[in-house]
Amino acid sequence: MPKDIHLTAADIRSLRAENPKLRIRDFATQHGLSEAAVLDAHIGQGVTPITADLTTALAQVPRFGKVMALTRNEHVVSEVHGVYGEYRAGERAGMILSRPIDMRYFPRHFVRAYAVERHTDEGPRHSLQFFDHSGDAMHKVHLTGASDASIWQDVVETLRVDFRPADYEPRPLPEAPKENYDKADRLREQWAAMTDTHQFLGLVDRLKMNRLGAYRVAGAPYVRQLDTGAVMEALEQAALREVPVMTFVGNQGCIQIHSGAPQNIKVMGPWFNILDNGFNLHLRTDPIAEVYAVEKPTRRGMAVSVEAFDAMGELILQIFGVRTREEDHYAGWNDIVRALPNAAVAV
Template sequence: MTTQSRPTPDAIRQARIDNPKMRERDLADSLGISEAELLAAHIGQGVTRISSELDKLIPAVMELGETMALTRNDSCVIEKHGVYEDYRGGPHAALVVNEDIDLRMFPRHWHFGFAIEKALPEGGTRRSLQIFDAAGDAVHKIFLKDPAIADTWDDLLTRLAPQDTSAEITVSPRKPTEPAKGDPAKAQRLRDKWDKMTDTHQFLQMVNGLKMNRLGAYRLAGAPYVRPLPPQAVEDLLQKACDTALPIMIFVGNMGCIEIHTGPIHSLKPMGPWINVLDPRFNLHLRGDHIAEVWQVTKSTRRGDAVSVEAFDKDGAVILQIFGVLADPDAAAKWNETVASLPSLPEPSPEEEVSA
């Protein structure tokens, strides 16, 4: 959509009135705008600009009591209920780490912030704080669950008021997903460095140093480092974990935020293309039809091998990663057995391997 043909704020607001049941993300897509632009058109009508500065925002959120934390990408949504506690800030990365809410946040992608009050058809008001990146895509959303917070809502908005409170926002073009990037000539160097890892967090630094990326490295490494799995393996794995109450770790995120569930899952319900976990305090909504590649990955750590199952979309973007719980040796061993029981795909031939 060209700048000249972009809908005016009045047209955006009318589209919201005409489509009251459509989700904001879907309505924005139908209008050719970002979700942040949709919200900005409603500033003064239940929407208020707030600061997206983590060191200001998260301490305020810690006072909100019970919340629902939501993080998503184009193919997966994770929702966790709990209280924001144990915030650790930092210029490049920040954390919230507790039993319920577990987040890895990257401040440079926290660009636009909004507070939203939305009247519900059944009565009452749903309040949320929502953060978007420079392209206007959602980074993280926080939905309030404690009705008592309504008494301090206005004070909260005053404390979170940004320097720029206008309804005018300018978004940047979305950055395309980097396709798989590898170099067959460096395959042995990759394996040699892989053997020397002692922590999973060393992986990205390693592949970046080789001028590769995650998926490109997986396509090159071969056994025993990686094993290709069919797309169906993700649903099969979640079902096995559900059937056995096996504790697992599920990572879902985008460039600005990664949200983590740790523990068993209890209710797995496929619905059309969606694979859903519908537990009382944890929901996962995964588009199974978006899964194009799945890899079992083994990385060495000081506590033993960390085995993950990782799903990618057709463009090479990470959809989600599932790990065992290394802190529980029995659960980790059971996880490794469960993953090993999944069927393999044939490994790609050298001609199919990605080159830089």
């Protein structure tokens, strides 16, 4: 139960006024609140409820021009600057396929949204923010100095909805690894028959496993457990060799993909940062518990990835080589992955 569940909206505003520069996520965690609950307390004070329907909301974002897309989970943040392309809605998932804004959305997790205007020492800051049933942020769109902020109020009025107070659900626990060694042979047979990486989750679900459980079971030649520092080493080598990679950062509501060779890497304590023009990645390294090199067959060759998980079995991020029209792998990336060190003690 949240420790400060008794706080009124006025209490939250008062506490926030005492810590205006603290990041909202950190403030919410400090007081046992969700981010969305903090915003609820500020309705009418720079915060406006807007529709969480992605087809409607994301249709407005290209009007701003260049913005910053932010997607995160507990351990990693991806920030990509660019212009949003057309949102393509699907039955279960939607997508934006433009570059550099390359997104996959799962709309059922988008239940509340807000237009947020904050006044800072550097001037006003504007963003559209989307949340799930637990009040956790799924995705945020931040205007920058390159955005057209003159249309902000028009967009807000277009998307505005009535405020509906809500009780937020407890955050669901991550699904534990589901392993089934009795079906190891069937897993490897069906793995070998894959022709597209998108077949993988359906395959393991049919075998009553999940991603991490299947990786633990499959073993060579498709999966190799790596040292927990392999993620950082892979990105450092990609920067050194100028090898383009695709970083996948996501949560239950969306996945944000960035393609390009890392350039400016900075390590600050437990944080591994890529601070490139147009792309920032902030990865907390100490929660990394398991890392795997994974090869999945496709019609265009092997898709090779490095994937990191935390101690609860939750996926932190995935890294692939940038695909070409002809192949689902990139020779330079494959060389990097082959040289990564194995785990000292495998799970």
